Amino acid sequence: MPAALNRFKSALAEGRPLIGCWAGFADAYATEILGTAGFDWLVLDGEHAPNTIHTLSAQMGILHNTSTAPIVRVPIAEDWIIKQVLDAGAQTLLAPMIDTAEQAARVVRAMRYPPEGVRGSGAALGRASGFGAVPDYIATANDQMCLVVQIESRAALDNLEAICAVPGVDAAFIGPSDLANDMGHRGNANHPEIRAAMQDALARIRAAGKAPGILGLDPETTQTYRDWGAQMLGVGIDVLLFANAARKLAASWKP
Secondary structure (H helix, E strand, O other), X not given: OOOOOOXXXXXXXXXXXEEEEEEOOOOHHHHHHHOOOOOOEEEEEOOOOOOOHHHHHHHHHHHOOOOOEEEEEOOOOOHHHHHHHHHOOXXXXXXXXXXXXXXXXXXXXXXXXXXXXXXXXXXXXXHHHOOOOOOOHHHHHHHHOXXXXXXXXXXXXXXXXXXXXXXXXXXXXXXXXHHHXXXXXXXXOOOHHHHHHHHHXXXXXXXXXXXXXXXXXXXXXXXXXXXXXXXXXXXXXXXHHHHHHHXXXXXXXXX
């Protein structure tokens, strides 16, 4: 029995538009609710949300039998945490702050067993191998690994084609906020210079044969990103959806 087919990776390769949401509550119950909404993917955020390997594992378990693909954003693209989240069942990773082709290649290798990579052979302890019930997991897992790199700096823009040319990189995801900060427009991702850079980057990613992605936080901006050619389109963050709805409700009842 081989490793499970990564349907998200296949959909990216087919060029299908994929709509997703950030999951930042770090709680399986909240993620279970999101899993009923019909999103193609959810980012389980280990970079900025208060997740641990335990909370990430629980959320992946909740989504295991749904049509929504879990994408784990690791806090830092280092071998040790990549090993843990893959053994816990992740097949798709979002790697933050990738500035060079060399960094991207290192993540690709961390996601694969030798000789293609350096991933340690301990998946029998976790969900990845069905807790040892998938006998051919190690022999077949490499082909199902999917890597989305985050493009969040001027250096990453300068190296974009080289990053996209790394075998094993499936998609490149623009980080508007960090990009704006790095380009000298802190807190202003709508600055004309940033918008022009993002539009250009999305086109370059697609021209390089990889799936372009980006996250929008309001309908107008998100529609603009879709018009610019984003294939992997984030349309919201659960924490903000909840906070904004709660504030609106409270304000509607105040005198």
